[in-house]
Amino acid sequence: MSMKRCIAVLGVLLATATISAADQRYVLQYDSPGNDNLLVERKEKTKSLGYIQTALPMGNGRLGAMFSGGIDQEHLLINEITLWMNAKRGLDEVAQSGTRKGAFRHLELVRQAYREGKYGTKRGSMESLSTKFLSSTQPLGNYAPFADLLIFTGHDPASVSNYRRSLDSRTGLGSVSYRIGEGRFTREYFCSHPNDVVVVRYTAERAKLNLTIQATTKHHATLLKAESDRIVLTGEVSMVQDSVEFMQVVQVNAVDGELISRPDGSILVRDASDVQIILTGYSDYLPVYPSFKGRDYQADCERTITAAGTLGFDSLRKAHVDDISALMKRCRLELDFRPSGLTTDKLVADGGSVELENLYFNYARYLQLSCSRNAPVPSNLQGLWNADLKPPWNCDYHNDINVQMNYWMVETANLPGSFKPFVEWTKVLAESGSHTARETYGIEKGWCIGVNGNVYGFSAPNEHGRRMQQSAHWIAQHLFEHYAFSRDEAYLEEIYPILKGAAEFFVEFLAPWKDGTLVVYPTWSPENVYLPKQHGKLNKQTYGASWDQQLVLNLFTDCIEASTILDRDEAFRKTLQNMIPKLCPQKIGQHGQLQEWPEDWDRPTDKHRHISHLIALHPGRDISPLTTKELAQAALVTMKHRGDESTGWSSGWKTCFWARLHNGDKAHQIYRFLTAKRAYPNLFDFHPPFQIDGNFGGAAGVCEMLLQSHLRSVDAHAQTIEEAALVAYEIDPKSPNCFVPVVQDESVAQAPYILQLLPALPSAWPSGRVRGLRARGGFEVDITWKDGQLVAATIRSKQGGDFRLHWEGTLSDTINLPKGQSFSLPEEARLRSTQVGNPG
Template sequence: MSIGKFVATLGILLAFVTLAVADERYVLRYDAPANDNFEKSSKGKPKGLGFIQTALPLGNGRLGAMFSGGIDTEHLLINDITLWMNAKRGQDAVAQSGTRVVAPADFETVRKTYREGKFGTKPGSMESVSTKYLSSTEPLGNYAPFSDLLISTGHDRASIRDYHRSLDSRTGLGTVSYSVGNGTFTREFFCSYPHDVVVARFTADDATLNLTIQTTTKHQVAHVKAAGNRITLSGKAKMVQDDVEFMQIVQVDAGDAEISPQADGSIKISGASDVKIYLAGYCDYLPVYPSFKGRDYQVDCEKAISAAAEIGFGALKQSHVADVSSHMNRCRLKLDFEPSRLTTDKLVSSDGSLELENLYFNYSRYLQLSCSRGAPVPSNLQGIWNADLKPAWNCDYHTDINVQMNFWMVDPANLSESFGPFAKWTKIVAESGAHTARETFGVDKGWSMGLNGNVFGFTAQNVHGRRNQQAGHWLCQNLFDHYAFNKDRAYLEEIYPILKGAAEFFVEYLAPWKDGTLVVYPTWSPENTYLTKQHGKLNKQAYGASWDQQLVLNLFTDCIEASTVLGCDESFRRTLQGMIPKLCPQKIGQYGQLQEWPEDWDNPKDTHRHISHLIALHPGRDISPLTTKELYQAALVTMKHRGDESTGWSTGWKTCFWSRLHDGDRAHNIYRFLTSQRAYPNLFDFHPPFQIDGNFGGAAGVCEMLLQSHLRSVNVDAKTIEGAAFVAYQIDPKEPTHFVPVVPDESLADAPYILHLLPALPSVWPSGKINGLKAGAVLKSTSSGKTRRWFGLPFGRHETVNFVFMLAVN
């Protein structure tokens, strides 16, 4: 065993030994319950923010819960990541994709409108024609809540003292405690991944518990009954076609206390000192296209609840803590600060601190672990937590950044297991998207994906013409990046058909523009507009948007590498290599900015939240201060135009951008804004009601501040990074403001990733520690047998980077 591995292993062992000691860097703490409909003000409405912004989250990747810590009534919101409503399932393969069947002549009419530059939104414009011919009218549906578990205590808020509510993200344990008279009351909550149940425990010292437990759902109830120590709930989530059925069982262990099932489906408990509650719930969803049905949810529910009750609270808790802490202890940020002892809501309202920044990063890793692991679908706009039948933006899968951002931090922050649901979902998308590619765009090979996705394989174009777009290239970037961090050949074999299918689509979909270069169209630059004075604020449809072109190059390059590694599809590899020089170049515009479109339409006063045309900077790998100086300077101009303040997810992305630009102080300023001005009291990202992508984007930005490993060394004998690294764009000798794509050869498949330690360390982080960041894997070159060591040691598959950083400050 190497010294590095020994130190990492020893660190984990020591962490288990000290697990009982609460670490301020991991714990969210409050001195009051969450705001909830069950804790009303005198006017009958929740005070301040609502439940979703103040309750504390639990989750195992499929099953989610939030607890309020309410005094009179404890409220647990329950979610199942696969429970959707208001959509269709079980149709034939084409119809299930949601696609609009378009005649070839109609698609050509659409493209002709673009070639003629029919801007605006009036009849005959690019947007109106796209809406008329391409947009789907099929229902997308929305993610839906599962149930609510309500536990009434009979306690009065005015009579309690010493109230504490907390969530330890290192262990995934939620706690509540308070005193009434001489008695002390304590609650514990967790959501077990090993046993797939939500667990709660209520205890009383020098007092007794008299509880009423009931469960409700916002959906149609088919059956609810209390019998013995169980409450069984069955229901249906309304669909346009084929309702989703689900079941929940709550089982209670109250020792020798009296348990009384009630006619209304509730359970009353009298004279208890220790009450344990187990909850299991499933729906009939299976990720099988096009039926999306077939899980024996009733049997699974019975098995899970029976196993949990037999195992018992102590063993469930032990296995849960071991599971969560083993993942959380892999990667730990420890900035040097003196703990303030402020509650978390007060930390958020105190205009930022190192303490909050440290907590936010570690908590974001916990959220990632809690909402994406072991499930057939990935985390959505709200992760896994949703209380509304009509959530904002459908609580769906937006593919113009949001679902991709949810997974940026997974590998760098050493939570690679959380990536599995994204890969599983993308397989379904690729299967469905083949119908959309063929029926809507007339492309016989490959697959296509629009702006919005659901759990039922929806890949069609959005209902609005201005939102028509392709997303397969961006989804595939996430897929290949996961391979880059792990170098798992079996995984690469699994995803290669998806990568190839996306590339095959663009081989046919790309078309020559006025200058003969190949561009993507119809398209847009999410969600921005151009020439607004001439054509209005909804003038968004475009051609050859820079983000599309950058991602197509990224996709073709990844496909070339993947086919080389796997030793397959040499002919297709040559096709991609032949097309890359024909792609529209990246261009620097009149203000020195990187152009968002092939025409110089950028407005320097535009502060739009999307900065999609810098995707080659991040999460891409093709613009860098170390390798592409002109494009780096143009990216700087663009970032200065867009400004620092924005929505939560955009602020997270800007943190990543400035880190990749090696400006640690600017990155930190934005990260501080994110943590203090774009966070709710429970640290959920502020984007009403909330979006979780900001949490994950911010954590990804911290990883980028401390370690970058996206550049590739293709010349092991070079003396500089610039000379060693593969460069994807080079100056067009005929036009110095144009940068043409570079064709990679097969040697890129052997090129190690370059480790850059502390590329953007903020000056306000003068010292600290980071354990377990993960870097892009480094392999020995098969051609020369040499590996050049840049900025650190070469790390192989699954190995990680631990280091202490210190910064001298004058």
Template sequence: MKSLTHCLVLITLLLIALSLDAAHADERYVLQYDAPAIDQSLAEQPRRAKGLGYIQTALPLGNGRLGAMFSGGIDTEHLLINDITLWMNAKRGLGEVEQSGTRKVAPEDLETVLQAYRDGKYGTKPGSMESLATKHLASVEPLGNYAPFSDVWISTGHESDEVQNYRRSLDSRTGLGTVTYEIGRGRFRREYFCSHPHDVVVVRYTAENATLNLNVKTTTKHPISEVKTDDGQIVLTGQANMARDNVDFMQFVYIDGGDADLSPRPDGSVDISDADEVTIYLAGYCDYLPDYPTFKGRDYQSDCESAITNAVEIGFESLAQKHIDDVAALMDRCRLELDFEPSGLTTDKLVANDSSRELENLYFNYSRYLQISCSRDAPVPSNLQGLWNDSLRPPWNCDYHTDINVEMNYWMVDPANLSESFRPFVKWTKILAESGAHTARQTFGVRNGWSVGLNGNIFGYTAQNVHGRRSQQAAHWLCQNLYDHYAFTQDQVYLEEIYPIIKGAAEFFVEFLRPYHDGTLVVYPTWSPENSYLVKQHGKLNKQAYGASWDQQLLLNLFTDCIEASTILNRDDAFRQQLKDIIPKLCPQKIGKHGQLQEWPEDWDNPKDTHRHISHLIALHPGRDISPLTTKELHQAALVTMKHRGDQSTGWSTGWKTCFWARLHNGEKAHQIYRFLTAKRAYPNLFDFHPPFQIDGNFGGTAGVCEMLLQSHLRSINADATTIEEAAFVAYRKQETNPDHFVPVVPSESIAEAPYILHLLPALPPAWSDGHIEGLRARGGFEVDVTWQNGTLASAKIHSPRGGSFRLYANGTLSKTIDLRAGQTIAWPLP
């Protein structure tokens, strides 16, 4: 018979848990379900819906490095564990040059490839641009793939048909997962979280009017593993197979069953008998360190033991409260509140019922939760699936695609007030710049700067893709993310840190650029991701090109950012002038025969082309150089392009289209696309439906919501102007000799001091007639709260944490320059 003291402690813990639920629950943040996730790894499972499985229905937890998903299974709980630094099938520990994966190319072979581009050798046959790029430039080294870590199985012996009042939920404001159900008079509760402060996954089972009889087992999909048990401890050690130098890892599970009996089994699992409460602590690490070229050296075993010892000593209640405080502090910075009446529907039914303001609000908040869960202070950024992967052969390697995906993962970080999440992107790009210097020299014969291709891993892979059809450069796009983060934070210590990376990217292109037929400078080899042209003549795989518009637009961004950064830091005058001299020589942007913005320097666009990539609108978003307010002709051409491409597409493309329409100031259209994303491109757990799962759509869609409500990418270079057309810096001007060509403009060094223009409600959807958002971030380092009623701006507050100047554009009126001191706030309507 249990002691009275033990019973009182249990009742107290249950009351605390219930009070935490009551204090922190908010329907705008909570995903909820009335059934467990689908788990195809179990012998007995619910009938599987088409395209649905564990990844699409389980609920995610994460601290930026360590991740978990929980199924809420009644008989068997399945926890998927991930470590974002665990990869396989690649190489590490090679020499400085070899580790980059680059291919050493003889100058004459490079010239053969370049001549094929100059001669327009289209298609895929021998002698074509593609075939020669494959033969001479493409890497032969393995990229590898992101790997799952382990699985934890917790068996209860409960029968599904005996269960009543089942509820599975995840509160994205607190990062707490819960499962509750009843069997007869017994009430059962589970709680789950992944702690960033203490770097552990924690699960607690409790029972009221019943006891718990559990079995805990841990496995891994990796072939080399060992499991040892000792009382309530399960230690799994393993290796992820690499093409060179396997990655070692360890997982430590500690089970606290109170007064219950714990018995190890021969299979390495542990039985827990006659318990009222069971707490499971889990830590896991591998030997990866971001040290080029070894990428090795973490004392993963010591880290596992220390994390578990510390967590057990602190205990569940304190760990949980510190976790809640940590997550809520980040989530509460930015709160979207659309006007809706809660439906009471489970999240899967919200998705199935098409979209609604309730789902749209939840999706926004949940995407912010996913961001902090898969990117905090780990040494590598979120990948194609963020942090969560259950396969040894994941789609697209679950790697880093630099032709939009890894960049899109970070579009919403600053606007949605989660700047800390950007740090892993910086760390990873530093490695790429170090490694990419070898690729620049060995493959392209470029002496200065760095280069990176289409695919990346965590081991410094910067080589060209193994298929010449996918030859590209990407440093300019990665650097756009880097510098935009400075625009939001105004952190000059950070600017000092990234300036060498940005300068190195610019240095590479200074040498890499080559004359086009008309003498202007273009990038090649290249493509316009991942589109084809002249399909009737050369087939649908005809993709390699020269001077693709996305490259040229990003180059102007890169050179302008480098000019601004060097001006702020007061260095590299000669290089700054060199960039200014090159900018007017870049190939112009062109409006084609259909009125569209051309995707290539030749007018190859097909108006029936609905390709998911719309890379030639990068200057619209995430760039800043096409705007309805400043570049009327380019704006109209972008509208034509958007009409050609259509509305429906994959998840990430739908997220990008939301951003495009917001930048085009069409709130109704932006909302239409966002509705499609949240209802037709969302799995039951709201993971983005590519298909299969890719997380970039979640982040791209949330970035689009931010763009609907606040834009801050335009700069005022004329303080006396009273209209945006007169005030704003314009990066393209119409060519005098050809009115359909728009040539790049050299920025004045005064751009470094030009205040940003904060545009309130630039694309407010008519369907969102009433609402409020607080904590949006604007470039220039400002925080903005906005309230609207009946589709009209009602009030706003602009707060300056560090001081700065801006101009406000609201209801069609441009304010004078407003100067705020550090900590000062100003309200709209302005006095």
């Protein structure tokens, strides 16, 4: 080989290596197709992997797809976020909520069983009475698959070489390429948010494409026809009341070659080198309570497919890439590591690495964009992607952590636009939940919801009395958090009635217990059991569970701040301020643990995956090693009791807990377990068949390791963060193991947030950089570190306002940053900071 040729080859290799290094942070890549087997395996210890664990996902928040990359057959799973089955819609306003009319007449009977300590599940127990008199009998239904698109190539897998399948999270582009003899075949896939379509392109070099394209559905197909270049599929989804109608349209464009439409509804492509496929679909769902129907889905299909077809592939692709890349560039994690060159499935099987951890975070942001944008409902247990008519846990909305965890990272990881579906869904819940509040609990003001939800406004307590749980306080927490990050008063005006309604419910629902404090009951501590030896492993009904009490304080405090900012409801504000000191305190138990219940029932051997009584540590803000040290120490004891290994979503939460406890190495240990032991080959969270909340919880934990902003400075003159920060709980002087809630002064509404830089940086990430993390108060933050030390940081103001910085034992003075301006470390900080002792 000539020297010139050697230099050219070396240049190509170096360029490839450079691209590969960058790709390893953002691109999922494989050297084989996914498994087309749709069988859902639900056994925890199974080693078999099917389509949902190996195909690669795409989505625009409403419309979703997965591609397997099969050689002889490509299977595109299509989902539409509103498509549910086996439920009811179109009932009267009360019935649509799922609540039992007049159930409140039996509430006192249920509460009496509580007061008499009738535990367990036997006749006359708290649970049996709750089930009999309060629980809903209405079917919840389940999220359903939409349709499938099958593309047959006639290619023999045994004859293929150089196979590659990938998904680039930076652009949202999927691809497949391989060779058969002299021929090279490529595919490109994307799901466009700007144009609301799924797009696939097949190309061939030195060969021809002969394809069969077929649309199918698991539901009753009312029409399947192929005419000219289109396949039209209409269907009907089975409901207990009022079947759902939907339509999918597929348009095929063969740049060359021949199209043949067949009587069976398929299209043949003959002797083409470039084939472009555009797909869209809608249901008749509208988020209008209580009918939940009315969309002209057929007209929308026609409008969308015609507009997309007019634009053509290149324009659709450019609009899609511009859209996704702009949002993905807002926040980027770049940890330093040496690229392995391994495919993603082998990277997971390799047992954990910084490379995988970096990829997992950036991919989680892509998943968030893909399954939550501007749809009328939020992402569910599987995000957007489901192939099963009977998915585990209904693929529904679990309001005792899962739907909330789906949205933990939208604020910190700079995807606030993805929160809109959560807000719109909550508006429906508040309307529905007002009927549940009145009919189930006899409360005329406000709203409430139970454990499970669907897209049809189900807000009632679930069918089992042990699940008599309130969730509006947790839902409302996220509504206010969205404001804390944006400082958008127009948004606060929009959600204030919902926030106030949640608080109004608890004002009436809280009841005095034997010690005179106000507690929530009936309730449970999701989804744990107490005194199992005495009352059985289903003994879950309780009163005054710590998580409820923590969330009520959080809700009342947020509502007070919102009403202060908006200058309204002064009398209601005073009502909340008067009730806060009466709430049941948080308690430290006999083992030094934070009690899960008001009685000291905790067991050190309890390894339950839910640790709901640490909700004030995360995603709440009221327990911190800097402000409530005794409670933080008790939380640490609880974390040690619960252990490290758990489900994917629980591991994501534990990552956040340890980060908030400022133990970066422990947070990293759990995050590595999540990414290496609780991830499928396509990086979906391992919770058979999968749950997407683990992906989002883990990414939220990464943000917490690198930046925290939940503490506020209430003393501008304090020189340490412990002295400066707001305190939510104080020791009860009469009982040193009890911590009573603190009523915050209304001036807190103007208190600046404290931005903590690298509060839990793990030693496994000695060097790296992160761009575009969001902080409360309306700020974006870039951080660079090396050898475990902060090198530089830039804070950009999106709204204008005050903040304080805390890093490496340094607390800055209050810094005012006008909208659009930035502040940099270390140069400017030297002029404005005071060196203090390290609080760690």
